[in-house]
Amino acid sequence: MKDPAGETETNDLVLEYELDAPPAKVWRAVSIPAFREQWLPDGALADATPLPSPGDGEIRYRLRDDEPPFLESVVTFQVRPNADGGSTLRIIHAPPAPRLALAMPAANDDMPCLMRAA
């Protein structure tokens, strides 16, 4: 396992793995529900349907913590070919709710009190 960036400046957890299997096969394992369920069970997901895909070779799921307060977070899997005929799987796991908070106006002089939205 490589850990290229650790926590990035956005607090994302980024992990990278080299796999022997070719990208097409890894892609099936991460995207076809019957396969995905065998290593990333439905119970770990808030929704078994992936979020709209950000790009080729990328798939995104909403995760839900298995303990209170059952925080939801977003994980992105990126599948790329590596030099050995296998695949590099990159996991980008964003901590709970940052997207939601980013959608709120940032505190500044003109907007005195808009932090109530959840």
Place this chain on the structure above:
Amino acid sequence: MVENDIFKALADPTRRAIFEKLAAGPMNASTLRSGLDISQPAMSQHLAVLRNAGLVREEREGRFMNYEVDPDGLALIARWLAKYRAYWPARIDALKALLKDMDQ
């Protein structure tokens, strides 16, 4: 829902910068502002959000308020990260086992 508040509070880049600056040690609001392009009311508001999320605590020192990182809040973030740092390697082991079983 403390963890939720924590991650929302830190999703704002300015607040993240404030929080990171405070990690160096306790300081008052004006020291905290120096080097950051941010007005005093905005700073107060950011500090209030960080305080309500349990990330920062304040202590009065004479006329001034000193701010510092709240270790409890920091521990919650560390716990979330530690949990998933251990979680993903286990999932990847299961993925590798599956890939061996799959055709081609």
